[in-house]
């Protein structure tokens with residue numbers, strides 16, 4: 001058995017090999033978006049040798065993608081010969097010799113590459129090939145296993161059916177793991193749910209909380225219930241509290257992923273130490289949201305996501321808008337060493353990144369950042385005073401393009417001085 005220290009590095013080495021193949025012989029070779037992106041950035045795929053080279057690839061935001069079809073791997077004879085995998089190019093050459101190209105397409109290329117199933121995330125269609133769906137089923141099985149589900153469980157699912165990841169990974173995962181499941185829509189009455197004697201409920205966090213509160217009001221008990229799977233969206237602390245309060249001892253486990261990510265990140269049973277990710281199918285980085293540079297291990301920043309081994313739609317260095325730290329040690333609950341995402345509020349990371357920039361900005365004479373909560377939503381307000389005669393329009397444009405600041409307020413130097421005095425000279429004021 002490998003020690004704690006060796007295991008993550010072994011995972012890293014395997015990821016490194018997979019990522020290099022992914023960039024050189026898949027994304028660059030077969031998906032026009034990534035070829036264009038790397039060419040524009042002046043990155044030759046042959047010069048990518050490892051995870052450390054990843055930082056040379058530009059970060060991508062979902063809304064920069066104009067044509068979602070351009071993210072999909074579509075190998076053809078020419079692209080396979082020119083840039084594809086050598087083994088595949090050889091097989092294609094042999095197939096050509098014997099007039100078997102159609103058979104090769106149908107039996108080999110299509111199951112691997114052809115997107116046959118589409119999910120829609122934040123308006124972006126994300127394609128899955130037949131092999132991808134098998135993989136999703138296996139990842140779903142592992143998710144449910146780590147959540148403590150067994151074959152004897154009865155799962156009632158309330159995740160809205162549709163082209164969303166939560167619903168499909170749940171459906172495929174229960175099938176693969178042999179757990180009895182009934183996926184219902186719309187959310188049924190609490191009496192109907194109780195009649196099914198579920199041991200597991202899976203649904204959107206707020207739907208689950210509302211259902212359990214309705215149960216308490218109606219005096220209905222779900223005696224067999226031992227697990228609540230909060231699926232599809234981040235689990236807010238307030239909603240988690242409601243679920244734990246009404247769940248009567250049932251484990252509350254969150255599973256979700258940001259748009260563009262192809263399988264769920266999920267908490268394991270007993271561990272609220274973050275969301276387990278799957279190093280075999282994804283590579284995560286945490287970067288400074290402003291500069292895009294990687295942060296030190298364990299530091300907070302924005303999660304950047306690259307797909308590994310997925311076909312259909314592929315992503316390289318996708319900005320997720322998720323602020324988190326990345327835990328790479330052994331999970332105290334389940335003992336696995338798969339990297340875990342521990343989400344944090346975006347505000348401290350944003351405020352830190354902004355502070356560094358504002359300090360360096362010569363056109364700004366004084367600044368103050370205020371964090372506050374308005375109607376449950378976190379807000380970040382930046383107060384700025386320009387140096388005499390300076391125009392802040394460009395500065396504001398630049399910051400606005402890169403960070404989700406709620407509001408910029410430009411003040412006179414004296415007004416901002418007064419604000420600072422009011423807050424004991426604090427440059428970052430946290431009113432949350």
Ligand SMILES: [Zn+2]
Pocket residue numbers: 268269271276331332333334335336
């Ligand atoms: Zn765990």
